[in-house]
Amino acid sequence: MNNLFIMDPLDKIQVKGDSTYSLMLEAQKRYNSVYMCTPQELFSKNGNVFGNITKLNVSKKEPYFSMIERKEIGLSYFDVIWLRKDPPFDISYIFTTYLLDLVPKKTLILNNPTAVRTANEKMIALHWSQFCPPTLVTHEIERALSWSSQQPGQVVIKPWDGNGGRGVLVSHFDDPNFRSMLELLTNNGQEYILVQRYIPEIKEGDKRIILINGDPVGWMTRIPSEKDHRGNMHVGATVASFELSARDKEICASLKDYLKNNDLLFVGIDIIGDFLTEINVTSPTGIQEINSLMNCCIEELIFNSVESKLSKT
Incomplete structure (x- = not known):
């Protein structure tokens, strides 16, 4: 199975904590077929989409990424394309989704570019406003x-x-x-x-729940440091385990049909206290931290789900 990762440049990847790196390692282990490009390396000729694609060897040890070859390849060559470019969700990002819409349907694109374009991570949660804190846009x-x-x-x-x-x-x-x-x-x-x-409960942590096909498979809470109000790890938040509450499960169950019907296979939702604050569909993170806390392997579950999906097409 040939896997293409559309992502940020490799020199910007911090392998410790990076979920895209975890997915690439799993693809390397299973298929020995890992390719990458940045969105800027994509282009279309006569309705067909191509990219200046780099084939990689991905390792758990340095060098983490070794380039095998780089050449122009049509995206229809790939069985799975992983859209893993981090926001900002700007016009360049949106145009990337337009290009990916042109790729033949036999190639599975995760997450679905049309759905990603529609599901702005701040705004999409408001479709379930009964779970959100009072919000003005x-x-x-x-x-x-x-x-x-x-x-x-x-x-x-x-x-x-x-x-x-x-x-x-x-x-x-x-x-x-x-x-x-x-x-x-x-x-x-x-x-x-x-x-x-x-929401005062942010002091107790910002809960991240990973959903695969709408089902919760792993979770952690990110506790802000004393010097910052944000539950983001890159600004000093620490992670801890927790048990899903009845409210957490209710939120996940309410989202499931929408996520499945729109091919949003790998999603991370954020909950503070009892309130849904974000639905992350572009480039969800947290795989490595949740694996460590829960003694699981999220990337393995994701690829199992991908293989099951491909077997039905």
């Missing part, structure tokens, strides 16, 4: 000020297209810097932001 500074003044405490301000906690601020309507924060994140009223009621 706006680019109007005065509207954000008015809404925030009606909240019982702090609020969280997020850019709509960020990832990894970048640009996420916690503040209060009475903060003299609050208007300036809104001006900064909205680019003076030109860009949309999300404003959400602050």
Whole structure:
């Protein structure tokens, strides 16, 4: 089975903690057929999609990536294409999904590029607003000020297209810097932001649950450091195990049909307290940390699911 990973450049990959690296290792072990390219290396001729593709050997030891050859290959050659480019979800990312829409359906693309394009990670959760914290989406500074003044405490301000906690601020309507924060994140009223009621349970951790075909298979909680409000590991959050609550299971069950019907096979959802905050479909992370905490192998489960899916086509 030939696997192509569309991803960030290899020199940007931190193998410790990187979920794409874990998937590549599993592909190497099973099939000895791992290829990669960046989105910028894709192009189309007469409706057929090609890329300047690098074949790799992937190892658990240094050198982690060894280039075998690099050449132009049509994407129809591959059995599975993994869309693993990290956000920002900008126009270049969107155009990558347009190119992948042209690839013949016999090639399985994970996650489905059409569904990825539709499912903005901040906005898609609002389709299940009964599970979300009170949320305002706006680019109007005065509207954000008015809404925030009606909240019982702090609020969280997020850019709509960020990832990894970048640009996420916690503040209060009475903060003299609050208007300036809104001006900064909205680019003076030109860009949309999300404003959400602050969930105090973030201090206990931001829960990440990995779903395969809509079923929860692994989970961890990311506990913010004393110096930061964000539950993101790259800013100092630590990870711990936890037991899924009845509410967690209810949220997962509510999402299952949508994820399965839209070929969103590998998804990570974020829950703080009892509230769904994000549905990550572009490049979910957490495989290595969850494997360590739960003594499991998420990437093995993912490939088992992929093989099962291919056997039915």
